[in-house]
Amino acid sequence: PKIAVFASGNGSNFQAIADAVQAGKLKADLALVVTDRPKAFVVERAKKAGIASFAFVPKEYDSKQSYEEMLKEKLQSLGVEWIVLAGYMRLIGPVLLEAYENRILNIHPSVLPAFPGKDAIGQTMASGVETAGVTVHYVDAGMDTGQIIAQQSFAINGRDQRMVEQEIHAIEHQLYPATLQRLFNK
Numbered sequence: 001p002k003i004a005v006f007a008s009g010n011g012s013n014f015q016a017i018a019d020a021v022q023a024g025k026l027k028a029d030l031a032l033v034v035t036d037r038p039k040a041f042v043v044e045r046a047k048k049a050g051i052a053s054f055a056f057v058p059k060e061y062d063s064k065q066s067y068e069e070m071l072k073e074k075l076q077s078l079g080v081e082w083i084v085l086a087g088y089m090r091l092i093g094p095v096l097l098e099a100y101e102n103r104i105l106n107i108h109p110s111v112l113p114a115f116p117g118k119d120a121i122g123q124t125m126a127s128g129v130e131t132a133g134v135t136v137h138y139v140d141a142g143m144d145t146g147q148i149i150a151q152q153s154f155a156i157n158g159r160d161q162r163m164v165e166q167e168i169h170a171i172e173h174q175l176y177p178a179t180l181q182r183l184f185n186k
C-alpha cells in the first residue's frame with residue numbers, strides 16, 4: 001500500500017520504516033513524509049532516503065480543519081492509503097479521521113493505557129513502575145487512546161532514564177516496521 005509518514009522531530013522511526021522498505025522487509029510504497037515543523041531533522045532524513053517530503057506551518061492556516069483539508073487533498077492526490085504517525089506532535093482531527101478511518105497508526109513510548117500524552121518515558125520513570133515499553137495503536141480522536149495493535153515491554157531493572165530511552169527506541173525501530181508489515185499484508 002501507499003503510505004505517508006507524519007513526523008515532527010528527529011525521525012528515527014521514519015528512518016527505521018524507510019530502511020525496512022529498502023531492505024524488502026516491509027512491503028509498502030513510502031510516498032511522502034509530512035511534517036508540521038519545516039526544520040525538523042526528519043526532512044533531512046527524507047531527502048537522504050530519496051523520499052518526497054512536505055512541510056507545512058499550522059499557524060499559517062485558519063484552523064486545524066483547514067490544514068487537514070489541505071493535507072487530505074495532498075494525500076488523496078498521491079493515492080495515499082495509510083497514515084503512519086511517527087513522533088507527530090498533534091492530535092488528528094475529524095477531517096483526516098473520517099478520510100482515513102481505521103487507516104491511521106501511531107507509535108507511543110509506553111505500555112498504553114498507562115502514560116498517554118507527552119513525555120511518556122519521563123512519566124514512566126517518575127511513577128516508579130517497574131516496566132516500560134512501546135505500543136502501536138490505531139489513532140482516534142483522543143490522545144493515545146485508539147485500539148492497541150501491538151505492545152512490547154521490558155523490566156526497567158534499575159536502569160536510568162537514558163538507558164530506558166535507548167531500549168525503548170531500539171524496540172520501536174523493530175516493532176513499528178514489523179507491525180506495519182503484518183497489518184498491510186493480512
Ligand code: GRF
Binds near residue numbers: 009013087108172
Ligand atoms: C518516539 O519515541 C515515538 O514513540 C513518539 O515520539 C518519538 C519519535 O521519535 N511518538 P523519532 O522522531 O521517530 O526519532
